[in-house]
Amino acid sequence: MDTDTTSTHPLGAVVDGVRDSLDEAASCPIWSLPDAQLGGVLAQLVRERARLDALIFDLVRQADVNAVHTGTGAASTAVWVRQQTRMSRAEAGGAVKLAKALDATLHSTKKALSQGRVSLRHAQEIHLAMGKLPADIDPDVKAQGEAALVEQAQTFDPQELRALGDRLYQVVAPNDADRRIGEQLAREERKAAASRTVYFGTAGPGIGTVTMRFERAYMAQLHGMLDALAKPRPGPHGRDTRPYDRRLADAAIEWIGLAQAAGNAPTRGGTRPRITATVPFKFLRGLHGHGVIHTTLQATATLNPDGGCEACVTGRGDAENGGADGSGPKVGAFGKVPDGIPVSARWLRMLTCDAEILPAVLGSDGAILDLGTGTRLFTSNQRHALGERDGHHCNFPDCQAHEKWCHAHHLIHWADGGPTDIGNGVLLCPTHHDMIHHELAGADG
Structure with a gap:
């Protein structure tokens, strides 16, 4: 926009002079400037x-x-x-x-x-x-x-x-x-504490999501704990190729196991958190098929020696998959997490390595006639003995994960008649325990 700056005011004359000086400067050969x-x-x-x-x-x-x-x-x-x-x-x-x-x-x-x-x-x-x-x-x-x-x-x-x-x-x-920063942080922390949330959802077949929001200080603590468990660990084929976010996710699974194994783990109604799994016994023995995880609040499962394994909360089974009279809903060789998502029998075998089982006897109508007492497959004394024997760390080659992080694994799975004794047990960290059950073909678990 062209503006007339012609004026009797001194500033107008000065601006005109600046314009003329810039015109002159623009015509100077800059290339010749030393x-x-x-x-x-x-x-x-x-x-x-x-x-x-x-x-x-x-x-x-x-x-x-x-x-x-x-x-x-x-x-x-x-x-x-x-x-x-x-x-x-x-x-x-x-x-x-x-x-x-x-x-x-x-x-x-x-x-x-x-x-x-x-x-x-x-x-x-x-x-x-x-x-x-x-x-x-x-x-x-x-x-x-x-x-x-x-x-x-x-x-x-x-x-x-x-x-x-x-x-x-x-x-x-x-x-x-x-002082002011402290007051501001206190206000922000109170606001953050009031907005704490945890949402559980799904993201497709077989996968769930957790969305958490809480104070940054606690988030840093959580990150620190997971990061300590997310160190690369070599596998049977060499170095750990998992990206960092995957290692953090695997560390979260390991951390859950540590929390459940803690002596002061939280209880509900006097019972520590457990998992109820439904899977036909023959499929659990054969490493094929799939099972159902019904709840993480109670670990009551019924084992039918005729071939079925049905959770007490399920009701009656069928003749093919372990029910006595063929009536009632079919259990089948499948399983569900609390919202009904199936899981593989191989995964259940890994889970039951170090699980609590309540054996039950079913009558012909599917009613519970006798419910046994909970049995920890490997006692704390046995786990300690395994640690003493194996050097207090995971027994997978070159893995030094501390025994407190490890699962007690049956070399011959209990479903295959393997005894729960030190000679049939070995400590494996969650990463290598999962690898044994899911990646090494022909491995017993």
């Missing part, structure tokens, strides 16, 4: 540009004071600035705000900008940093903070100055800053 002078001329132009910016803000501020926009139909000074300069909405609004601040409070910044000692971007960062200071602090403290930033702007670029500005109050008033 290399030794390029840096000096460049730095001088940047300084003069900053001085021009200071003059522009003076004009914007005066236009705002005079409410020039009211005589032009513009809704505000910012709109008027856009009309005159083709600035963007955000740029024009920021120019008006900075012009007001330079005139009202940022006196050191205004002086430095008009002298070319700081750039427009530096001035904007100083304005931003000063706006973050508490409104009720001593004006002298504010002035000290501004002066400190102006001084730092002689050394640091605008992005670096922003980082310094974020810590400005801690520098100029450290004691009060600590």
Whole structure:
């Protein structure tokens, strides 16, 4: 936009002179400027540009004071600035705000900008940093903070100055800053605690999701615990190729097992969390088919020696899969997690290596006639003996996972008649226990 600056006012004549000088400079053969002078001329132009910016803000501020926009139909000074300069909405609004601040409070910044000692971007960062200071602090403290930033702007670029500005109050008033930061953190922590949530969902066949939201401090604790369990572990084919997020997920599964195995694990109705699994006994022996996990709140399962394995909560079975009279809903060679998702018999075999089983005898109508007592397949004394024998760590080659992380694994699975004694047991970390049951064909578990 061409604007007539012809005026009897001295400033108009000066601006005309600046325009003429720039025209002359543009016609100069820059290619002939000696290399030794390029840096000096460049730095001088940047300084003069900053001085021009200071003059522009003076004009914007005066236009705002005079409410020039009211005589032009513009809704505000910012709109008027856009009309005159083709600035963007955000740029024009920021120019008006900075012009007001330079005139009202940022006196050191205004002086430095008009002298070319700081750039427009530096001035904007100083304005931003000063706006973050508490409104009720001593004006002298504010002035000290501004002066400190102006001084730092002689050394640091605008992005670096922003980082310094974020810590400005801690520098100029450290004691009060600590108090205010503590109060702010306390408010944020109370708000975060009130918004804690855990959601369990599904993400497709066989996979579930957990969404958690809680305070960052606890999130850091959780991350630290999982990270300690997520170290790479070599497998039968060499180095651990799992990506970090997968190792974290596997570590979470391992962590769940550690929590369940803890002596002070939480209970519900006096019973520690367990899993109810439904799977035909013949499929559990044969490593094929699949089973059902019914609940993690009670670990009651009924084993039918005729071939069926039915959870007490399931009801009656059928003749093919272990029911006595062929009536009632079929159990089949499948299983479900609490929401009904099937799991493989191989996975159930791994689970039952170190599980609690409540044997039950079913009558012809499927009713429970006798319910046995819970039996931990490997007792704590047996697990300790396995640790003493195997060096207190996972027995997989080159794995040093501590015994407290390990599962007690049956070399000959209990479903195949394997005894629960030290000679038939070995400690395996969750990663290698899973590998034995899911990846090594022909392995017993």
